[in-house]
Amino acid sequence: MKITVTVNGQDHERDVEPRLLLVHFLRDDLGLTGTHWGCDTSNCGVCAVWLDDVPVKSCTVLAVMADGKTVRTVEDLERDGELDPVQKGFSECHGLQCGFCTPGMLMTSRWLLDTNPDPSDEEIRVAISGQLCRCTGYENIVRSVRWAAEHPAVQNTSEPDVTV
Amino acid sequence: MTETPQHHGFGSMRRKEDARFIRGRGTFVDDIKLPGMLHGAILHSPHAHARILSVDTGAAEAHPKVKAVITGEVLAAMGLAWMPTLSGDVQAVLATDKVRFQGQEVAFVIAEDHYSARDAIELINVEYDALPVVSDARTAMDEEAPVIRDDLEGRTDNHIFDWEAGDRARTDEVFAGADVVLSQDMLYPRVHPAPLETCGIVADMDKVTGKLTVWATTQAPHAHRTLYALVTGLPEHKIRVISPDIGGGFGNKVGIYPGYVCSIVGSIVTGKPVKWMEDRSENLMTTSFARDYHMSGSIAATRDGKVLGVRVTTLADHGAFNGTAQPTKFPAGFFHVFTGSYDMQAAHCEVTGVYTNKAPGGVAYACSFRITEAVYLVERLIDLLAAELDVDPAELRLKNLLQPEQFPYTCATGWEYDSGDYATTLRLALDMAGYDALRKEQAEKRARGELMGIGISFFTEAVGAGPRKHMDIMGLGMADGAELRVHPTGKAVLRISVQSQGQGHETTFAQIVAEELGIPADDVEVVHGDTDQTPFGLGTYGSRSTPVSGAATAVVTRKVRERARLVAGAMLEADPGDLEWDAGRWFVRGDRTSGVTIQQIAMAAHGDLELPEGVEGHLDATTVYNPPNLTFPYGAYICVVDVDAGTGKVSVQRFIAVDDCGVRINPMIVEGQVHGGLADGIGMALMQVMAFDEQGNHLGASFMDYLLPTSMECPSWELGATVTPSPHHPLGAKGVGESATVGSPAAVVNAVVDALKPYGVRHADMPLTPANVWRTIQGSPFRTDLAIT
Numbered sequence: 001m002k003i004t005v006t007v008n009g010q011d012h013e014r015d016v017e018p019r020l021l022l023v024h025f026l027r028d029d030l031g032l033t034g035t036h037w038g039c040d041t042s043n044c045g046v047c048a049v050w051l052d053d054v055p056v057k058s059c060t061v062l063a064v065m066a067d068g069k070t071v072r073t074v075e076d077l078e079r080d081g082e083l084d085p086v087q088k089g090f091s092e093c094h095g096l097q098c099g100f101c102t103p104g105m106l107m108t109s110r111w112l113l114d115t116n117p118d119p120s121d122e123e124i125r126v127a128i129s130g131q132l133c134r135c136t137g138y139e140n141i142v143r144s145v146r147w148a149a150e151h152p153a154v155q156n157t158s159e160p161d162v163t164v
Numbered sequence: 165m166t167e168t169p170q171h172h173g174f175g176s177m178r179r180k181e182d183a184r185f186i187r188g189r190g191t192f193v194d195d196i197k198l199p200g201m202l203h204g205a206i207l208h209s210p211h212a213h214a215r216i217l218s219v220d221t222g223a224a225e226a227h228p229k230v231k232a233v234i235t236g237e238v239l240a241a242m243g244l245a246w247m248p249t250l251s252g253d254v255q256a257v258l259a260t261d262k263v264r265f266q267g268q269e270v271a272f273v274i275a276e277d278h279y280s281a282r283d284a285i286e287l288i289n290v291e292y293d294a295l296p297v298v299s300d301a302r303t304a305m306d307e308e309a310p311v312i313r314d315d316l317e318g319r320t321d322n323h324i325f326d327w328e329a330g331d332r333a334r335t336d337e338v339f340a341g342a343d344v345v346l347s348q349d350m351l352y353p354r355v356h357p358a359p360l361e362t363c364g365i366v367a368d369m370d371k372v373t374g375k376l377t378v379w380a381t382t383q384a385p386h387a388h389r390t391l392y393a394l395v396t397g398l399p400e401h402k403i404r405v406i407s408p409d410i411g412g413g414f415g416n417k418v419g420i421y422p423g424y425v426c427s428i429v430g431s432i433v434t435g436k437p438v439k440w441m442e443d444r445s446e447n448l449m450t451t452s453f454a455r456d457y458h459m460s461g462s463i464a465a466t467r468d469g470k471v472l473g474v475r476v477t478t479l480a481d482h483g484a485f486n487g488t489a490q491p492t493k494f495p496a497g498f499f500h501v502f503t504g505s506y507d508m509q510a511a512h513c514e515v516t517g518v519y520t521n522k523a524p525g526g527v528a529y530a531c532s533f534r535i536t537e538a539v540y541l542v543e544r545l546i547d548l549l550a551a552e553l554d555v556d557p558a559e560l561r562l563k564n565l566l567q568p569e570q571f572p573y574t575c576a577t578g579w580e581y582d583s584g585d586y587a588t589t590l591r592l593a594l595d596m597a598g599y600d601a602l603r604k605e606q607a608e609k610r611a612r613g614e615l616m617g618i619g620i621s622f623f624t625e626a627v628g629a630g631p632r633k634h635m636d637i638m639g640l641g642m643a644d645g646a647e648l649r650v651h652p653t654g655k656a657v658l659r660i661s662v663q664s665q666g667q668g669h670e671t672t673f674a675q676i677v678a679e680e681l682g683i684p685a686d687d688v689e690v691v692h693g694d695t696d697q698t699p700f701g702l703g704t705y706g707s708r709s710t711p712v713s714g715a716a717t718a719v720v721t722r723k724v725r726e727r728a729r730l731v732a733g734a735m736l737e738a739d740p741g742d743l744e745w746d747a748g749r750w751f752v753r754g755d756r757t758s759g760v761t762i763q764q765i766a767m768a769a770h771g772d773l774e775l776p777e778g779v780e781g782h783l784d785a786t787t788v789y790n791p792p793n794l795t796f797p798y799g800a801y802i803c804v805v806d807v808d809a810g811t812g813k814v815s816v817q818r819f820i821a822v823d824d825c826g827v828r829i830n831p832m833i834v835e836g837q838v839h840g841g842l843a844d845g846i847g848m849a850l851m852q853v854m855a856f857d858e859q860g861n862h863l864g865a866s867f868m869d870y871l872l873p874t875s876m877e878c879p880s881w882e883l884g885a886t887v888t889p890s891p892h893h894p895l896g897a898k899g900v901g902e903s904a905t906v907g908s909p910a911a912v913v914n915a916v917v918d919a920l921k922p923y924g925v926r927h928a929d930m931p932l933t934p935a936n937v938w939r940t941i942q943g944s945p946f947r948t949d950l951a952i953t
């Protein structure tokens with residue numbers, strides 16, 4: 001089937017099998033490997049992207065369902081060399097370890113802050129509750145999102161520094 | 165350039181590796197795409213035990229996109245149908261005679277894309293003759309149990325090994341003289357580490373150069389290279405194992421799995437690179453599980469609460485092949501460190517390993533070679549004793565904890581604990597928790613009929629395997645190498661043998677060099693995870709990176725510093741013996757203005773300076789670190805839960821964790837490791853289990869059934885620290901990666917049992933799911949490892 005999907009602001013026209021999952025379309029056809037895959041059952045959320053501005057699990061969407069729609073992935077968070085506050089927050093607050101869940105967590109976090117700029121810890125937990133992280137125990141992810149909420153327009157990440 | 169370089173060493177520092185991950189620019193195995201790359205998929209057995217009558221691959225081979233189909237017969241012709249396990253057994257790569265667990269690998273299809281490979285799997289027709297199944301380890305040694313491993317010459321039962329540690333006679337004596345003896349059967353159920361990235365490989369055999377390159381999800385690239393050489397007969401220098409970014413390991417990525425071998429064979433056969441990535445069910449059903457220990461433990465004590473000894477008999481379910489990854493001398497790992505944190509007169513431990521029709525593996529999931537089981541056992545026994553004697557469990561622990569002056573302490577089963585100040589750590593945790601107030605709150609709630617529980621666990625870990633004379637894996641000594649190059653401008657490259665799966669090695673190890681060499685951590689590039697680029701070593705598991713490789717890094721950096729001293733002597737025209745070191749510079753003792761910086765020294769060593777004796781022209785050094793002993797981190801954990809008596813649901817309200825892992829190189833990273841382990845502990849205690857039914861069907865084969873904790877089950881962790889350096893580690897560090905996973909399940913279970921005290925509950929097996937808790941309240945708990953009946 002011929003589809004046209006706008007991914008990160010760019011139109012992509014492809015001929016795909018009807019059964020192709022959006023996650024595989026992004027990773028294999030477009031080479032956007034920032035979006036990951038982690039389960040067979042829509043439980044883990046490492047595949048989260050935006051479809052028409054709402055987070056979805058891209059393993060649970062067929063590529064053909066994205067025809068004529070817009071998709072935003074982790075690769076689009078940094079704009080003009082400027083990191084999104086959620087990206088900075090995750091680095092500031094050690095919100096990632098292996099980094100495998102991170103792209104999905106970042107996309108949900110960005111959406112949360114767009115819809116609720118000052119979320120409580122509980123609201124953050126609820127927002128990411130459909131996504132698993134095996135490394136961080138979630139605590140620092142919550143702190144990272146809080147950091148991003150508190151630093152909506154921080155310019156330039158400084159070099160890593162030491163605070164003993 | 166005379167200014168003193170900035171001193172950048174230990175401390176919480178943002179991670180260097182974050183830059184790529186927050187941009188989605190990590191390189192995980194599945195992100196690797198090579199020209200002409202093919203895709204593999206595995207056909208798995210639906211039966212737990214069945215004879216294979218025939219395998220018909222005709223239709224699969226006829227699929228237009230299929231390039232090859234590999235069966236057990238094909239591998240047998242190459243001598244590769246079986247591979248050695250890490251425990252001296254063999255494991256089928258692809259089944260030839262029988263399948264021995266549900267999900268066992270039967271055939272491997274290679275196709276142009278992974279959808280086609282999966283389609284073709286469906287076209288393979290296998291005829292099976294189903295056999296009786298052993299899915300309950302407790303029946304494995306029954307007379308009528310089918311013999312699972314009839315492939316092994318002369319095998320007439322399912323027994324693997326008997327092993328013991330400690331002094332049986334002395335323990336009997338101590339128990340006979342004790343006022344109080346308590347016993348409890350406990351199951352530490354089978355669980356799975358389930359990293360979010362499943363296991364996988366890209367194998368690329370270059371027929372022209374004869375070089376095999378594999379990108380694999382491995383925690384131990386060097387050990388894998390050697391094992392591939394031994395298994396396949398390929399010369400070791402023609403094998404390069406690259407472990408790129410790894411999406412979590414937790415022990416799951418230590419072993420070599422059939423899919424790896426099939427992909428390598430597939431690349432040799434097709435002449436093309438072959439990628440194979442597990443799906444989630446494959447990961448949960450076939451790769452290294454953990455625990456599955458059926459323990460009958462006892463504790464002996466005086467009436468006034470002095471613990472005298474412990475003993476345990478254990479039935480260890482090792483699945484269909486004995487693939488547990490343990491140091492050779494220790495078939496039950498370090499389980500016999502089960503005297504825990506207490507001064508005891510005697511202990512005796514017996515373990516019997518058996519085969520069952522379940523997946524092989526046996527040690528995985530952040531357990532420090534089975535110390536999880538040991539800590540759980542002793543911490544439950546201590547709580548049982550407290551309940552029996554009607555004393556507060558905190559008080560009972562304080563009464564029996566080892567005292568600082570007893571270190572180094574040799575426990576009843578022979579481990580030499582390096583250092584500790586246990587009571588201080590427990591007191592800090594009790595203070596942080598507001599323990600007395602919590603007990604008051606609990607009493608009030610009980611009076612209102614509400615169920616609240618407070619659970620304590622005090623654990624001692626033994627990590628950093630290990631001393632060469634005691635520890636090897638398949639004959640490979642458990643040492644690690646490090647190599648440090650200092651470029652002319654004073655920037656450095658550190659090459660290490662361990663491999664990060666999220667632990668942040670690129671930052672922590674740079675900080676060690678920074679601390680020891682006085683250059684900023686940003687000036688140190690850490691190279692790891694590539695056997696062509698790094699020195700040999702056994703890899704990252706068992707919390708061994710900092711204890712072993714961290715030590716290697718400190719030692720190699722000090723070697724560089726000593727070489728720099730010689731060069732500085734020549735530069736300053738001073739006797740090297742008269743020089744002093746401070747924060748990145750050598751200077752003549754007493755004259756701080758005289759010094760030369762490490763950057764100046766590096767430039768001089770590469771320049772036209774007349775080099776002193778003992779310096780060949782640069783500062784670079786290499787080392788191999790063979791640890792003199794394990795390190796013994798420890799901690800005090802307190803868990804507070806509420807239990808809903810109507811539904812059996814447990815909610816963790818608070819979790820206080822005070823860890824002492826010696827000197828902390830990057831406290832932020834240490835705390836992150838603890839957070840993750842605590843979530844694991846909650847998962848194992850309350851949710852995660854791999855149960856089986858009578859036919860050996862796996863009841864936890866997806867994340868729908870194998871439940872992992874989310875942000876909603878985890879409380880906001882409350883962390884504390886005490887610092888008692890290891891006396892034998894060059895940095896005083898001890899390792900922390902698994903502490904929380906080891907220590908926390910007992911705290912959660914102790915809390916739930918404490919909550920259920922009004923019902924007279926003494927014990928309940930993990931996982932404490934609502935159903936299990938509810939049934940326990942009703943007085944009819946069920947076996948959590950079997951299908952609920």
Ligand code: FES
Pocket residue numbers: 036037038039040041042043044045046047048057058059060
């Ligand atoms: S891959 Fe797990 S939810 Fe999409």
Ligand code: FES
Pocket residue numbers: 095096097098099100101102132133134135136360411412666
């Ligand atoms: S950082 Fe590893 S899974 Fe979240």
